[in-house]
Amino acid sequence: MPAWVRDRSIATKIVGIALLVASIFAGIAVYGLVNLREVAARQDVQYRRDVVAMTHMVAVRSAVGLQMEAVQSHLLSQPGFYRDRYEAEIADTDRQIDGHFAALATIGLTKAELRELGLLEKVIGQYRTARDTGLAASRRGDRDNAVSIVLVRSEAVAHAVKTRADEFLQQLVDAVATGNRQIRERTAQTSRNVTILLVVGGIVAAGVATLAARQLSRPLRRAVAVLTAVAAGDFHQELEQHSRDEVGQMSRSLNNTVGVLRDAFDQLNHRAYHDGLTGLPNRARLHERAAQALHAAAQGAPVALLLIDLDGFKQVNDEYGHAAGDHLLVAVADRLRDLVRGADTPARLGGDEFAVLLAGADDPLAVAERVLAAIQQPVTFGSVRLAPRASIGVTGWRGHADVDAFFQDADQAMYAAKAAGKGRVVVADPAPGPVLAA
Numbered sequence: 272m273p274a275w276v277r278d279r280s281i282a283t284k285i286v287g288i289a290l291l292v293a294s295i296f297a298g299i300a301v302y303g304l305v306n307l308r309e310v311a312a313r314q315d316v317q318y319r320r321d322v323v324a325m326t327h328m329v330a331v332r333s334a335v336g337l338q339m340e341a342v343q344s345h346l347l348s349q350p351g352f353y354r355d356r357y358e359a360e361i362a363d364t365d366r367q368i369d370g371h372f373a374a375l376a377t378i379g380l381t382k383a384e385l386r387e388l389g390l391l392e393k394v395i396g397q398y399r400t401a402r403d404t405g406l407a408a409s410r411r412g413d414r415d416n417a418v419s420i421v422l423v424r425s426e427a428v429a430h431a432v433k434t435r436a437d438e439f440l441q442q443l444v445d446a447v448a449t450g451n452r453q454i455r456e457r458t459a460q461t462s463r464n465v466t467i468l469l470v471v472g473g474i475v476a477a478g479v480a481t482l483a484a485r486q487l488s489r490p491l492r493r494a495v496a497v498l499t500a501v502a503a504g505d506f507h508q509e510l511e512q513h514s515r516d517e518v519g520q521m522s523r524s525l526n527n528t529v530g531v532l533r534d535a536f537d538q539l540n541h542r543a544y545h546d547g548l549t550g551l552p553n554r555a556r557l558h559e560r561a562a563q564a565l566h567a568a569a570q571g572a573p574v575a576l577l578l579i580d581l582d583g584f585k586q587v588n589d590e591y592g593h594a595a596g597d598h599l600l601v602a603v604a605d606r607l608r609d610l611v612r613g614a615d616t617p618a619r620l621g622g623d624e625f626a627v628l629l630a631g632a633d634d635p636l637a638v639a640e641r642v643l644a645a646i647q648q649p650v651t652f653g654s655v656r657l658a659p660r661a662s663i664g665v666t667g668w669r670g671h672a673d674v675d676a677f678f679q680d681a682d683q684a685m686y687a688a689k690a691a692g693k694g695r696v697v698v699a700d701p702a703p704g705p706v707l708a709a
Contacts, residue, residue, distance in 0.1 A: 320378050322527050327371040334371070335395065335432055338364040340547070342402055344593070346409050346417050353593060361402075368395065387438055394431045455495075546619040548597060549604035557618040557626055561674045564630050568668040575635035575667040577627040577642060578681035582660040582693040584623035595652045599659055606645045610638075626681070639665045639696045647694070662688035666699035 338361055345357035375388055408417035544556040552560070561576070568574040581603065588596040600623065607617035607627060616628040627642065629635050643663055650657040664685030671677040680699040688697035 319524065320380070322524075323378050324375060324380065324384070325528070327375050331368055331371045331391075332432070334364040334367045335398075336542075338368075338402075342406065345406060346414060348593065350410075358406075361406075365399070391432065398432065546604075549601055549619050551604050551607070551625075552616060552618040554618065554620045557616060557620070557628060558674055558678075560616045560628055561677060564628060565668060565671060565674060565677060567630070573629075573631055573633060573667065575629040575632055575638075575665060576677060576681045577629065577635065577639050578664040578666075578678070578685040579625040579627070579642065579646070580662050580685055580689065581623035581625075581646075582662055582689070584659075587657060587659075591652065591655055591657075595655065595657065598652045599650055599657055602650045603646055603659065603661075606648075607642065610642055610645055635665050635667055636696065636698055639663050643694075643696055660694040662693050663696045664688055664699065665696060 341357045341360040341364070345354055345361070348354045348357065372388070372392055376385070380388065405417040408414075544553060544559075545551065546553045564572075564574045581599070584596065584599070587599055600619070603625060604617070604619060607625060611617050611627055611629075614630045615632070616630075618626045618628070620626055627638075629638060632638055643661055646659055646661045648659075650659060662685055664681045664683065664687065666677065666680035666684055668677065669680075671680070684697045684699040688695050691697060
């Protein structure tokens with residue numbers, strides 16, 4: 272056989288082997304790319320669906336909260352403009368809730384999610400039945416019955432709505448975790464098939480596949496770590512988003528999902544511990560701070576409590592309307608913020624009652640006098656000049672065994688101030704109350 276024929280035959284073999292290896296590489300590339308694109312596209316659709324679902328759920332919870340406030344305001348108002356406005360707000364939030372439920376039913380939720388959505392709609396339907404009964408009683412002028420119906424039933428229903436909404440959000444989080452698990456399983460299967468092809472293709476192909484596997488597994492492990500942190504209540508971890516490929520799409524979708532969850536939980540946490548009108552800490556937050564302060568007081572740090580009740584607040588609402596009353600409450604809250612130090616805690620306990628927890632104040636009576644003088648400065652509301660007054664009860668830590676006894680001393684002093692003519696400060700009787708055991 273001529274040399275050139277032998278050479279050509281060898282060259283042909285080399286070319287054939289090269290084409291075979293190239294075909295293997297091309298097949299591996301096409302196989303991996305198709306599978307990754309399919310998984311990434313599926314996950315992107317799921318992430319988008321879950322983000323939209325959580326957005327609607329957050330909006331439903333917000334609308335339910337606004338409606339409950341409007342219903343309570345309706346019960347406490349007189350027939351006329353304000354009651355008509357509250358009824359309009361109730362109807363508007365009903366439309367919003369129904370709109371969000373309609374939207375949720377069309378975005379491709381799973382059967383389990385649709386079942387949870389149905390349960391939530393049923394609970395809200397029960398709330399609406401109780402609400403309509405209470406509103407009907409309110410329109411008839413039977414306010415006591417209306418308040419009893421709405422306040423007693425709405426608290427239980429609100430808890431049920433929150434529970435159902437939390438379960439729904441948890442299902443959405445679980446769906447994200449399930450999608451991530453499916454990606455890992457599909458990627459693992461792809462890796463096994465690619466490994467078989469790489470063994471046939473040789474050591475070089477195996478090296479390339481190993482490198483590709485590393486590049487894919489790193490963001491997946493990071494995604495698992497982020498989802499694990501979310502399950503533990505940590506919403507501040509994120510995936511890197513440098514690439515524009517399918518992994519980058521997955522990272523952006525997951526980050527968006529975590530961001531929606533973080534915002535929703537931050538809003539819920541803030542509402543749980545702050546007054547909706549004034550933005551001050553509420554009674555729950557004040558009790559928490561007071562418990563911490565009493566622990567410090569047992570070590571020798573001075574602690575005092577000012578309990579403030581506005582005199583004649585009901586007359587302001589009756590004469591000038593609830594808008595004037597709300598304006599006055601906000602003005603009082605702003606003055607308390609301006610007066611206290613960073614270590615102190617101003618709070619609104621409800622209605623026209625405020626409090627200030629003083630941590631480290633040497634002369635709480637002097638602070639109370641300054642607070643009284645500030646509160647009783649006139650407040651302008653439109654063309655009306657309001658002249659607020661307040662009664663303040665003051666108590667210092669005297670070995671109180673618990674927070675309730677501490678608050679009771681301040682409460683008794685505040686009522687003593689009212690009994691003495693209002694518009695003044697009264698310090699709690701210095702006789703010792705319950706003390707901590709030695």
